[in-house]
Amino acid sequence: MNISNQAAIHATQIVDGFEHIKSMSTLEITPDNMATFHQFLDLLSNEHGSEFADNVLAQPQIQKIKPGIQQLFSHASSLYERHWAERIVASDDPNEVLGNEYPYYKHYQRATGLEINAIHSLADEPVKNVLMVGSGALPLTTLALHNSGLQVDNLDINGPDLLLGQQVCQSLSPENEMTFIHNDICQQGNLAQYDVIWLAALVGDESLKNKIVAHLFEHMKPGAQLVVRTAYNLRTLLYPSIDEQGLTPFQLKLKIQTYADNFHSILIAQKPV
Incomplete structure:
Protein backbone atom coordinates (compact mmCIF):
# COMPACT_ATOMS: atom_id res chain seq x y z
CA MET A 1 0.00 0.00 0.00
CA GLU A 101 0.16 10.70 40.99
CA TYR A 102 0.15 13.31 38.21
CA PRO A 103 0.99 11.32 35.04
CA TYR A 104 2.99 14.00 33.22
CA TYR A 105 5.19 15.26 36.04
CA LYS A 106 8.41 13.71 34.69
CA HIS A 107 7.56 14.98 31.23
CA TYR A 108 7.37 18.57 32.50
CA GLN A 109 10.64 18.17 34.37
CA ARG A 110 12.42 16.91 31.27
CA ALA A 111 10.85 19.32 28.77
CA THR A 112 11.29 22.43 30.92
CA GLY A 113 14.80 21.35 31.90
CA LEU A 114 15.67 21.24 28.21
CA GLU A 115 14.33 24.77 27.72
CA ILE A 116 16.08 26.17 30.80
CA ASN A 117 19.45 24.73 29.76
CA ALA A 118 18.96 26.14 26.27
CA ILE A 119 18.16 29.72 27.31
CA HIS A 120 21.14 29.85 29.66
CA SER A 121 23.42 28.50 26.92
CA LEU A 122 22.16 31.04 24.37
CA ALA A 123 22.04 34.10 26.63
CA ASP A 124 24.57 36.90 26.22
CA GLU A 125 23.99 38.01 29.82
CA PRO A 126 22.86 36.07 32.93
CA VAL A 127 19.15 35.25 32.85
CA LYS A 128 17.23 36.40 35.92
CA ASN A 129 13.70 37.63 35.20
CA VAL A 130 11.22 35.65 33.12
CA LEU A 131 7.56 35.91 32.18
CA MET A 132 5.39 32.83 31.60
CA VAL A 133 2.54 33.72 29.23
CA GLY A 134 -0.42 31.35 29.56
CA SER A 135 0.64 29.97 32.94
CA GLY A 136 -2.80 28.39 33.46
CA ALA A 137 -4.34 26.49 36.33
CA LEU A 138 -1.46 24.03 36.66
CA PRO A 139 1.70 26.14 36.27
CA LEU A 140 4.31 23.38 36.31
CA THR A 141 6.63 25.29 33.99
CA THR A 142 6.41 28.24 36.36
CA LEU A 143 7.45 26.06 39.28
CA ALA A 144 10.33 24.53 37.33
CA LEU A 145 11.59 28.00 36.40
CA HIS A 146 11.24 29.16 40.00
CA ASN A 147 13.00 26.07 41.34
CA SER A 148 15.90 26.68 38.96
CA GLY A 149 16.54 30.05 40.63
CA LEU A 150 14.75 32.36 38.20
CA GLN A 151 12.45 35.21 39.21
CA VAL A 152 9.09 34.38 37.60
CA ASP A 153 6.03 36.43 36.74
CA ASN A 154 2.93 34.64 35.45
CA LEU A 155 0.36 36.02 33.04
CA ASP A 156 -2.94 34.54 31.93
CA ILE A 157 -6.05 35.98 30.31
CA ASN A 158 -8.27 33.54 32.24
CA GLY A 159 -8.81 34.95 35.74
CA PRO A 160 -10.11 31.79 37.48
CA ASP A 161 -7.31 29.67 36.02
CA LEU A 162 -4.72 32.24 37.08
CA LEU A 163 -6.09 32.26 40.64
CA LEU A 164 -6.11 28.47 40.79
CA GLY A 165 -2.54 28.41 39.47
CA GLN A 166 -1.50 30.82 42.20
CA GLN A 167 -3.05 28.51 44.80
CA VAL A 168 -1.17 25.55 43.30
CA CYS A 169 2.13 27.42 43.56
CA GLN A 170 1.35 28.43 47.14
CA SER A 171 0.57 24.81 48.03
CA LEU A 172 3.72 23.41 46.44
CA SER A 173 6.13 26.25 47.24
CA PRO A 174 4.73 28.36 50.10
CA GLU A 175 7.74 30.70 50.23
CA ASN A 176 7.63 31.65 46.56
CA GLU A 177 7.66 35.33 45.61
CA MET A 178 6.10 34.96 42.18
CA THR A 179 3.75 37.53 40.68
CA PHE A 180 0.47 36.63 38.96
CA ILE A 181 -0.92 39.03 36.35
CA HIS A 182 -4.44 38.83 34.92
CA ASN A 183 -4.18 40.35 31.46
CA ASP A 184 -4.13 39.84 27.71
CA ILE A 185 -0.48 39.63 26.64
CA CYS A 186 -1.23 42.03 23.77
CA GLN A 187 -2.28 44.61 26.37
CA GLN A 188 0.64 44.01 28.72
CA GLY A 189 3.34 46.65 29.02
CA ASN A 190 6.58 46.64 31.01
CA LEU A 191 7.94 43.71 28.99
CA ALA A 192 11.43 45.23 28.81
CA GLN A 193 12.10 44.03 32.37
CA TYR A 194 12.27 40.38 31.28
CA ASP A 195 15.32 38.48 30.06
CA VAL A 196 13.15 35.68 28.66
CA ILE A 197 9.46 35.33 27.83
CA TRP A 198 7.89 31.87 27.55
CA LEU A 199 4.83 31.50 25.31
CA ALA A 200 2.69 28.45 26.10
CA ALA A 201 1.56 26.27 23.19
CA LEU A 202 -2.15 26.94 23.64
CA VAL A 203 -1.88 30.74 23.83
CA GLY A 204 -3.85 32.23 20.94
CA ASP A 205 -4.91 30.71 17.63
CA GLU A 206 -2.64 30.71 14.59
CA SER A 207 -3.68 34.20 13.45
CA LEU A 208 -3.49 35.70 16.95
CA LYS A 209 0.02 34.33 17.47
CA ASN A 210 1.27 36.70 14.77
CA LYS A 211 -0.21 39.64 16.67
CA ILE A 212 1.35 38.39 19.92
CA VAL A 213 4.79 38.01 18.35
CA ALA A 214 4.59 41.54 16.91
CA HIS A 215 3.61 42.97 20.33
CA LEU A 216 6.41 41.12 22.08
CA PHE A 217 8.99 42.28 19.55
CA GLU A 218 7.91 45.88 19.99
CA HIS A 219 8.08 45.85 23.79
CA MET A 220 10.81 43.36 24.73
CA LYS A 221 14.31 44.66 25.32
CA PRO A 222 17.09 44.03 22.79
CA GLY A 223 18.90 40.78 23.55
CA ALA A 224 15.91 39.22 25.34
CA GLN A 225 14.87 35.72 24.36
CA LEU A 226 11.49 34.35 23.36
CA VAL A 227 10.69 30.68 23.99
CA VAL A 228 7.78 29.48 21.86
CA ARG A 229 6.18 26.09 22.39
CA THR A 230 4.76 24.86 19.12
CA ALA A 231 4.06 21.73 17.09
CA TYR A 232 5.03 20.03 13.86
CA ASN A 233 3.56 17.30 11.67
CA LEU A 234 0.32 15.74 12.99
CA ARG A 235 0.64 17.56 16.31
CA THR A 236 -0.36 20.76 14.48
CA LEU A 237 -3.90 19.38 14.65
CA LEU A 238 -3.75 19.87 18.43
CA TYR A 239 -1.83 23.11 18.87
CA PRO A 240 -2.03 26.37 16.96
CA SER A 241 1.49 26.20 15.57
CA ILE A 242 4.02 28.82 14.59
CA ASP A 243 7.09 28.26 12.39
CA GLU A 244 10.43 30.00 11.97
CA GLN A 245 9.05 32.56 9.52
CA GLY A 246 6.30 33.40 11.99
CA LEU A 247 8.90 34.69 14.46
CA THR A 248 10.24 37.38 12.13
CA PRO A 249 11.74 39.90 12.93
CA PHE A 250 13.12 37.95 15.93
CA GLN A 251 16.33 36.08 15.16
CA LEU A 252 15.88 32.32 15.46
CA LYS A 253 18.52 30.80 17.73
CA LEU A 254 17.34 27.23 18.25
CA LYS A 255 14.75 24.85 16.83
CA ILE A 256 13.95 21.60 18.59
CA GLN A 257 11.58 19.40 16.61
CA THR A 258 10.76 16.51 18.87
CA TYR A 259 9.74 13.02 17.81
CA ALA A 260 8.88 11.76 21.30
CA ASP A 261 5.20 11.71 22.18
CA ASN A 262 3.92 14.16 24.79
CA PHE A 263 6.76 16.55 23.96
CA HIS A 264 5.98 19.90 22.38
CA SER A 265 8.44 21.31 19.86
CA ILE A 266 10.41 24.41 20.76
CA LEU A 267 11.59 27.56 19.03
CA ILE A 268 13.92 29.98 20.80
CA ALA A 269 14.50 33.39 19.27
CA GLN A 270 16.17 36.62 20.30
CA LYS A 271 15.33 40.26 19.75
CA PRO A 272 18.38 41.66 17.93
CA VAL A 273 20.73 43.80 19.99
Missing part, protein backbone atom coordinates in the same frame (compact mmCIF):
# COMPACT_ATOMS: atom_id res chain seq x y z
CA ASN A 2 1.47 3.36 -1.00
CA ILE A 3 1.82 6.30 1.36
CA SER A 4 -1.17 8.18 -0.10
CA ASN A 5 -3.53 5.29 0.59
CA GLN A 6 -2.09 4.83 4.07
CA ALA A 7 -2.57 8.54 4.75
CA ALA A 8 -6.19 8.44 3.56
CA ILE A 9 -6.96 5.53 5.89
CA HIS A 10 -5.24 7.28 8.78
CA ALA A 11 -7.17 10.50 8.10
CA THR A 12 -10.44 8.56 8.25
CA GLN A 13 -9.41 7.11 11.62
CA ILE A 14 -8.70 10.63 12.92
CA VAL A 15 -12.09 11.87 11.72
CA ASP A 16 -13.85 8.89 13.33
CA GLY A 17 -12.01 9.43 16.61
CA PHE A 18 -12.87 13.11 16.65
CA GLU A 19 -16.54 12.46 15.92
CA HIS A 20 -16.63 9.85 18.70
CA ILE A 21 -15.28 12.32 21.26
CA LYS A 22 -17.68 15.00 20.07
CA SER A 23 -20.58 12.60 20.58
CA MET A 24 -19.85 12.19 24.30
CA SER A 25 -22.70 13.47 26.42
CA THR A 26 -20.30 15.27 28.79
CA LEU A 27 -16.61 16.02 28.59
CA GLU A 28 -15.31 15.06 32.03
CA ILE A 29 -12.01 13.74 33.37
CA THR A 30 -12.83 10.08 33.97
CA PRO A 31 -10.73 6.93 33.37
CA ASP A 32 -12.91 5.89 30.41
CA ASN A 33 -12.79 9.34 28.82
CA MET A 34 -9.02 9.57 29.32
CA ALA A 35 -8.57 6.19 27.63
CA THR A 36 -10.58 7.46 24.66
CA PHE A 37 -8.50 10.64 24.48
CA HIS A 38 -5.24 8.69 24.62
CA GLN A 39 -6.39 6.48 21.75
CA PHE A 40 -7.13 9.60 19.73
CA LEU A 41 -3.80 11.23 20.64
CA ASP A 42 -2.00 8.07 19.51
CA LEU A 43 -3.30 8.78 16.01
CA LEU A 44 -1.50 12.14 16.13
CA SER A 45 1.82 10.72 17.27
CA ASN A 46 5.03 12.70 16.81
CA GLU A 47 6.62 9.48 15.63
CA HIS A 48 5.01 9.69 12.19
CA GLY A 49 7.41 10.97 9.54
CA SER A 50 6.97 14.29 7.75
CA GLU A 51 5.99 12.84 4.36
CA PHE A 52 3.24 10.71 5.91
CA ALA A 53 2.05 13.60 8.10
CA ASP A 54 1.93 16.02 5.16
CA ASN A 55 -0.22 13.54 3.23
CA VAL A 56 -2.62 13.16 6.16
CA LEU A 57 -2.85 16.91 6.75
CA ALA A 58 -3.59 17.50 3.06
CA GLN A 59 -6.74 15.37 3.19
CA PRO A 60 -9.81 17.66 2.79
CA GLN A 61 -11.68 16.03 5.68
CA ILE A 62 -8.73 16.78 7.99
CA GLN A 63 -8.54 20.44 6.98
CA LYS A 64 -12.28 20.70 7.61
CA ILE A 65 -12.10 19.45 11.20
CA LYS A 66 -8.72 20.97 12.19
CA PRO A 67 -10.22 24.05 13.93
CA GLY A 68 -12.64 21.79 15.80
CA ILE A 69 -9.85 19.48 16.98
CA GLN A 70 -7.81 22.42 18.27
CA GLN A 71 -10.83 23.85 20.08
CA LEU A 72 -11.65 20.47 21.60
CA PHE A 73 -8.06 19.85 22.70
CA SER A 74 -7.79 23.31 24.26
CA HIS A 75 -11.00 22.73 26.22
CA ALA A 76 -9.98 19.22 27.29
CA SER A 77 -6.52 20.41 28.33
CA SER A 78 -8.05 23.14 30.49
CA LEU A 79 -10.37 20.65 32.17
CA TYR A 80 -7.46 18.28 32.79
CA GLU A 81 -5.28 21.00 34.30
CA ARG A 82 -8.08 22.22 36.56
CA HIS A 83 -8.79 18.65 37.67
CA TRP A 84 -5.22 18.11 38.83
CA ALA A 85 -4.82 21.63 40.19
CA GLU A 86 -7.86 21.17 42.41
CA ARG A 87 -6.53 17.80 43.61
CA ILE A 88 -3.18 19.36 44.50
CA VAL A 89 -4.70 22.33 46.34
CA ALA A 90 -7.10 20.10 48.30
CA SER A 91 -4.41 17.59 49.30
CA ASP A 92 -2.67 17.38 52.67
CA ASP A 93 0.48 16.40 50.75
CA PRO A 94 0.43 18.35 47.46
CA ASN A 95 3.99 17.40 46.51
CA GLU A 96 3.10 13.72 46.81
CA VAL A 97 0.11 14.20 44.49
CA LEU A 98 2.21 16.06 41.94
CA GLY A 99 5.30 13.86 42.05
CA ASN A 100 3.71 10.42 42.29
Whole structure:
Protein backbone atom coordinates (compact mmCIF):
# COMPACT_ATOMS: atom_id res chain seq x y z
CA MET A 1 0.00 0.00 0.00
CA ASN A 2 1.47 3.36 -1.00
CA ILE A 3 1.82 6.30 1.36
CA SER A 4 -1.17 8.18 -0.10
CA ASN A 5 -3.53 5.29 0.59
CA GLN A 6 -2.09 4.83 4.07
CA ALA A 7 -2.57 8.54 4.75
CA ALA A 8 -6.19 8.44 3.56
CA ILE A 9 -6.96 5.53 5.89
CA HIS A 10 -5.24 7.28 8.78
CA ALA A 11 -7.17 10.50 8.10
CA THR A 12 -10.44 8.56 8.25
CA GLN A 13 -9.41 7.11 11.62
CA ILE A 14 -8.70 10.63 12.92
CA VAL A 15 -12.09 11.87 11.72
CA ASP A 16 -13.85 8.89 13.33
CA GLY A 17 -12.01 9.43 16.61
CA PHE A 18 -12.87 13.11 16.65
CA GLU A 19 -16.54 12.46 15.92
CA HIS A 20 -16.63 9.85 18.70
CA ILE A 21 -15.28 12.32 21.26
CA LYS A 22 -17.68 15.00 20.07
CA SER A 23 -20.58 12.60 20.58
CA MET A 24 -19.85 12.19 24.30
CA SER A 25 -22.70 13.47 26.42
CA THR A 26 -20.30 15.27 28.79
CA LEU A 27 -16.61 16.02 28.59
CA GLU A 28 -15.31 15.06 32.03
CA ILE A 29 -12.01 13.74 33.37
CA THR A 30 -12.83 10.08 33.97
CA PRO A 31 -10.73 6.93 33.37
CA ASP A 32 -12.91 5.89 30.41
CA ASN A 33 -12.79 9.34 28.82
CA MET A 34 -9.02 9.57 29.32
CA ALA A 35 -8.57 6.19 27.63
CA THR A 36 -10.58 7.46 24.66
CA PHE A 37 -8.50 10.64 24.48
CA HIS A 38 -5.24 8.69 24.62
CA GLN A 39 -6.39 6.48 21.75
CA PHE A 40 -7.13 9.60 19.73
CA LEU A 41 -3.80 11.23 20.64
CA ASP A 42 -2.00 8.07 19.51
CA LEU A 43 -3.30 8.78 16.01
CA LEU A 44 -1.50 12.14 16.13
CA SER A 45 1.82 10.72 17.27
CA ASN A 46 5.03 12.70 16.81
CA GLU A 47 6.62 9.48 15.63
CA HIS A 48 5.01 9.69 12.19
CA GLY A 49 7.41 10.97 9.54
CA SER A 50 6.97 14.29 7.75
CA GLU A 51 5.99 12.84 4.36
CA PHE A 52 3.24 10.71 5.91
CA ALA A 53 2.05 13.60 8.10
CA ASP A 54 1.93 16.02 5.16
CA ASN A 55 -0.22 13.54 3.23
CA VAL A 56 -2.62 13.16 6.16
CA LEU A 57 -2.85 16.91 6.75
CA ALA A 58 -3.59 17.50 3.06
CA GLN A 59 -6.74 15.37 3.19
CA PRO A 60 -9.81 17.66 2.79
CA GLN A 61 -11.68 16.03 5.68
CA ILE A 62 -8.73 16.78 7.99
CA GLN A 63 -8.54 20.44 6.98
CA LYS A 64 -12.28 20.70 7.61
CA ILE A 65 -12.10 19.45 11.20
CA LYS A 66 -8.72 20.97 12.19
CA PRO A 67 -10.22 24.05 13.93
CA GLY A 68 -12.64 21.79 15.80
CA ILE A 69 -9.85 19.48 16.98
CA GLN A 70 -7.81 22.42 18.27
CA GLN A 71 -10.83 23.85 20.08
CA LEU A 72 -11.65 20.47 21.60
CA PHE A 73 -8.06 19.85 22.70
CA SER A 74 -7.79 23.31 24.26
CA HIS A 75 -11.00 22.73 26.22
CA ALA A 76 -9.98 19.22 27.29
CA SER A 77 -6.52 20.41 28.33
CA SER A 78 -8.05 23.14 30.49
CA LEU A 79 -10.37 20.65 32.17
CA TYR A 80 -7.46 18.28 32.79
CA GLU A 81 -5.28 21.00 34.30
CA ARG A 82 -8.08 22.22 36.56
CA HIS A 83 -8.79 18.65 37.67
CA TRP A 84 -5.22 18.11 38.83
CA ALA A 85 -4.82 21.63 40.19
CA GLU A 86 -7.86 21.17 42.41
CA ARG A 87 -6.53 17.80 43.61
CA ILE A 88 -3.18 19.36 44.50
CA VAL A 89 -4.70 22.33 46.34
CA ALA A 90 -7.10 20.10 48.30
CA SER A 91 -4.41 17.59 49.30
CA ASP A 92 -2.67 17.38 52.67
CA ASP A 93 0.48 16.40 50.75
CA PRO A 94 0.43 18.35 47.46
CA ASN A 95 3.99 17.40 46.51
CA GLU A 96 3.10 13.72 46.81
CA VAL A 97 0.11 14.20 44.49
CA LEU A 98 2.21 16.06 41.94
CA GLY A 99 5.30 13.86 42.05
CA ASN A 100 3.71 10.42 42.29
CA GLU A 101 0.16 10.70 40.99
CA TYR A 102 0.15 13.31 38.21
CA PRO A 103 0.99 11.32 35.04
CA TYR A 104 2.99 14.00 33.22
CA TYR A 105 5.19 15.26 36.04
CA LYS A 106 8.41 13.71 34.69
CA HIS A 107 7.56 14.98 31.23
CA TYR A 108 7.37 18.57 32.50
CA GLN A 109 10.64 18.17 34.37
CA ARG A 110 12.42 16.91 31.27
CA ALA A 111 10.85 19.32 28.77
CA THR A 112 11.29 22.43 30.92
CA GLY A 113 14.80 21.35 31.90
CA LEU A 114 15.67 21.24 28.21
CA GLU A 115 14.33 24.77 27.72
CA ILE A 116 16.08 26.17 30.80
CA ASN A 117 19.45 24.73 29.76
CA ALA A 118 18.96 26.14 26.27
CA ILE A 119 18.16 29.72 27.31
CA HIS A 120 21.14 29.85 29.66
CA SER A 121 23.42 28.50 26.92
CA LEU A 122 22.16 31.04 24.37
CA ALA A 123 22.04 34.10 26.63
CA ASP A 124 24.57 36.90 26.22
CA GLU A 125 23.99 38.01 29.82
CA PRO A 126 22.86 36.07 32.93
CA VAL A 127 19.15 35.25 32.85
CA LYS A 128 17.23 36.40 35.92
CA ASN A 129 13.70 37.63 35.20
CA VAL A 130 11.22 35.65 33.12
CA LEU A 131 7.56 35.91 32.18
CA MET A 132 5.39 32.83 31.60
CA VAL A 133 2.54 33.72 29.23
CA GLY A 134 -0.42 31.35 29.56
CA SER A 135 0.64 29.97 32.94
CA GLY A 136 -2.80 28.39 33.46
CA ALA A 137 -4.34 26.49 36.33
CA LEU A 138 -1.46 24.03 36.66
CA PRO A 139 1.70 26.14 36.27
CA LEU A 140 4.31 23.38 36.31
CA THR A 141 6.63 25.29 33.99
CA THR A 142 6.41 28.24 36.36
CA LEU A 143 7.45 26.06 39.28
CA ALA A 144 10.33 24.53 37.33
CA LEU A 145 11.59 28.00 36.40
CA HIS A 146 11.24 29.16 40.00
CA ASN A 147 13.00 26.07 41.34
CA SER A 148 15.90 26.68 38.96
CA GLY A 149 16.54 30.05 40.63
CA LEU A 150 14.75 32.36 38.20
CA GLN A 151 12.45 35.21 39.21
CA VAL A 152 9.09 34.38 37.60
CA ASP A 153 6.03 36.43 36.74
CA ASN A 154 2.93 34.64 35.45
CA LEU A 155 0.36 36.02 33.04
CA ASP A 156 -2.94 34.54 31.93
CA ILE A 157 -6.05 35.98 30.31
CA ASN A 158 -8.27 33.54 32.24
CA GLY A 159 -8.81 34.95 35.74
CA PRO A 160 -10.11 31.79 37.48
CA ASP A 161 -7.31 29.67 36.02
CA LEU A 162 -4.72 32.24 37.08
CA LEU A 163 -6.09 32.26 40.64
CA LEU A 164 -6.11 28.47 40.79
CA GLY A 165 -2.54 28.41 39.47
CA GLN A 166 -1.50 30.82 42.20
CA GLN A 167 -3.05 28.51 44.80
CA VAL A 168 -1.17 25.55 43.30
CA CYS A 169 2.13 27.42 43.56
CA GLN A 170 1.35 28.43 47.14
CA SER A 171 0.57 24.81 48.03
CA LEU A 172 3.72 23.41 46.44
CA SER A 173 6.13 26.25 47.24
CA PRO A 174 4.73 28.36 50.10
CA GLU A 175 7.74 30.70 50.23
CA ASN A 176 7.63 31.65 46.56
CA GLU A 177 7.66 35.33 45.61
CA MET A 178 6.10 34.96 42.18
CA THR A 179 3.75 37.53 40.68
CA PHE A 180 0.47 36.63 38.96
CA ILE A 181 -0.92 39.03 36.35
CA HIS A 182 -4.44 38.83 34.92
CA ASN A 183 -4.18 40.35 31.46
CA ASP A 184 -4.13 39.84 27.71
CA ILE A 185 -0.48 39.63 26.64
CA CYS A 186 -1.23 42.03 23.77
CA GLN A 187 -2.28 44.61 26.37
CA GLN A 188 0.64 44.01 28.72
CA GLY A 189 3.34 46.65 29.02
CA ASN A 190 6.58 46.64 31.01
CA LEU A 191 7.94 43.71 28.99
CA ALA A 192 11.43 45.23 28.81
CA GLN A 193 12.10 44.03 32.37
CA TYR A 194 12.27 40.38 31.28
CA ASP A 195 15.32 38.48 30.06
CA VAL A 196 13.15 35.68 28.66
CA ILE A 197 9.46 35.33 27.83
CA TRP A 198 7.89 31.87 27.55
CA LEU A 199 4.83 31.50 25.31
CA ALA A 200 2.69 28.45 26.10
CA ALA A 201 1.56 26.27 23.19
CA LEU A 202 -2.15 26.94 23.64
CA VAL A 203 -1.88 30.74 23.83
CA GLY A 204 -3.85 32.23 20.94
CA ASP A 205 -4.91 30.71 17.63
CA GLU A 206 -2.64 30.71 14.59
CA SER A 207 -3.68 34.20 13.45
CA LEU A 208 -3.49 35.70 16.95
CA LYS A 209 0.02 34.33 17.47
CA ASN A 210 1.27 36.70 14.77
CA LYS A 211 -0.21 39.64 16.67
CA ILE A 212 1.35 38.39 19.92
CA VAL A 213 4.79 38.01 18.35
CA ALA A 214 4.59 41.54 16.91
CA HIS A 215 3.61 42.97 20.33
CA LEU A 216 6.41 41.12 22.08
CA PHE A 217 8.99 42.28 19.55
CA GLU A 218 7.91 45.88 19.99
CA HIS A 219 8.08 45.85 23.79
CA MET A 220 10.81 43.36 24.73
CA LYS A 221 14.31 44.66 25.32
CA PRO A 222 17.09 44.03 22.79
CA GLY A 223 18.90 40.78 23.55
CA ALA A 224 15.91 39.22 25.34
CA GLN A 225 14.87 35.72 24.36
CA LEU A 226 11.49 34.35 23.36
CA VAL A 227 10.69 30.68 23.99
CA VAL A 228 7.78 29.48 21.86
CA ARG A 229 6.18 26.09 22.39
CA THR A 230 4.76 24.86 19.12
CA ALA A 231 4.06 21.73 17.09
CA TYR A 232 5.03 20.03 13.86
CA ASN A 233 3.56 17.30 11.67
CA LEU A 234 0.32 15.74 12.99
CA ARG A 235 0.64 17.56 16.31
CA THR A 236 -0.36 20.76 14.48
CA LEU A 237 -3.90 19.38 14.65
CA LEU A 238 -3.75 19.87 18.43
CA TYR A 239 -1.83 23.11 18.87
CA PRO A 240 -2.03 26.37 16.96
CA SER A 241 1.49 26.20 15.57
CA ILE A 242 4.02 28.82 14.59
CA ASP A 243 7.09 28.26 12.39
CA GLU A 244 10.43 30.00 11.97
CA GLN A 245 9.05 32.56 9.52
CA GLY A 246 6.30 33.40 11.99
CA LEU A 247 8.90 34.69 14.46
CA THR A 248 10.24 37.38 12.13
CA PRO A 249 11.74 39.90 12.93
CA PHE A 250 13.12 37.95 15.93
CA GLN A 251 16.33 36.08 15.16
CA LEU A 252 15.88 32.32 15.46
CA LYS A 253 18.52 30.80 17.73
CA LEU A 254 17.34 27.23 18.25
CA LYS A 255 14.75 24.85 16.83
CA ILE A 256 13.95 21.60 18.59
CA GLN A 257 11.58 19.40 16.61
CA THR A 258 10.76 16.51 18.87
CA TYR A 259 9.74 13.02 17.81
CA ALA A 260 8.88 11.76 21.30
CA ASP A 261 5.20 11.71 22.18
CA ASN A 262 3.92 14.16 24.79
CA PHE A 263 6.76 16.55 23.96
CA HIS A 264 5.98 19.90 22.38
CA SER A 265 8.44 21.31 19.86
CA ILE A 266 10.41 24.41 20.76
CA LEU A 267 11.59 27.56 19.03
CA ILE A 268 13.92 29.98 20.80
CA ALA A 269 14.50 33.39 19.27
CA GLN A 270 16.17 36.62 20.30
CA LYS A 271 15.33 40.26 19.75
CA PRO A 272 18.38 41.66 17.93
CA VAL A 273 20.73 43.80 19.99
